[in-house]
Amino acid sequence: MTLTERLIAPGATRGEAVLSFGTAFAGGALSVALASTAGLPPLALVVIAVVAFDLYGGAVVNATRAAKLWFHRQGRTRVHHVGFVAIHVQPFVLAWAVPGFTWTAAAAIYASVLVAALAVTAVPLPLRRPAAFAATALALVWTTAMVAVPGVLAWVAPLLLIKLLLAHLLPEEAAG
Numbered sequence: 059m060t061l062t063e064r065l066i067a068p069g070a071t072r073g074e075a076v077l078s079f080g081t082a083f084a085g086g087a088l089s090v091a092l093a094s095t096a097g098l099p100p101l102a103l104v105v106i107a108v109v110a111f112d113l114y115g116g117a118v119v120n121a122t123r124a125a126k127l128w129f130h131r132q133g134r135t136r137v138h139h140v141g142f143v144a145i146h147v148q149p150f151v152l153a154w155a156v157p158g159f160t161w162t163a164a165a166a167i168y169a170s171v172l173v174a175a176l177a178v179t180a181v182p183l184p185l186r187r188p189a190a191f192a193a194t195a196l197a198l199v200w201t202t203a204m205v206a207v208p209g210v211l212a213w214v215a216p217l218l219l220i221k222l223l224l225a226h227l228l229p230e231e232a233a234g
Contacts, residue, residue, distance in 0.1 A: 065115075066124055067128035069128070070124040070125070074119075077122075078119045079115065081115055081117070082111045088110075093210045095210065096208060098156060102157065105152065114217060116225070117221040120226040121224075136179045139226070140179055143226070148214070149214065150165075158207075159211060160206070163207050166201065167207075167218065170219075171197065178223060179227060183229070190228055197215075197219050201215035201219070202216065
């Protein structure tokens with residue numbers, strides 16, 4: 059399996075790879091540039107770079123046809139999808155490394171995403187898309203208005219929600 063197949067999905071096209079990696083690198087650079095204005099320590103900037111690369115790139119990767127076909131292939135269940143969401147512990151990594159990103163904020167963001175994923179995967183497949191948008195809209199308001207994080211990291215919760223609820227949990231639809 060190639061690196062592109064591992065990081066995107068088997069069968070990823072050149073265009074999907076360019077968009078995914080381009081967005082990951084651009085988002086990482088943008089986020090580090092923004093965070094560097096806050097006088098954060100070097101370890102925090104490295105962690106932010108890695109998290110940003112994953113979240114920006116992952117939002118695009120999970121929206122690709124190749125990834126949707128791979129993650130929603132025969133035999134994949136709700137447990138697989140919610141498990142994928144559950145392993146995204148980036149808010150806790152940020153709380154560990156970034157001054158001002160509290161453990162409480164990390165827990166609130168993580169719980170919001172996980173509860174939303176459980177709700178989305180609990181509805182019948184024909185309702186999954188509108189349920190994902192509803193859950194994302196509600197969780198976006200909660201995580202951006204009610205959960206305090208450093209301003210230079212205000213992108214974390216929205217990108218995590220986009221990557222996991224709107225991109226990952228929604229299967230590929232047939233072209234109409």
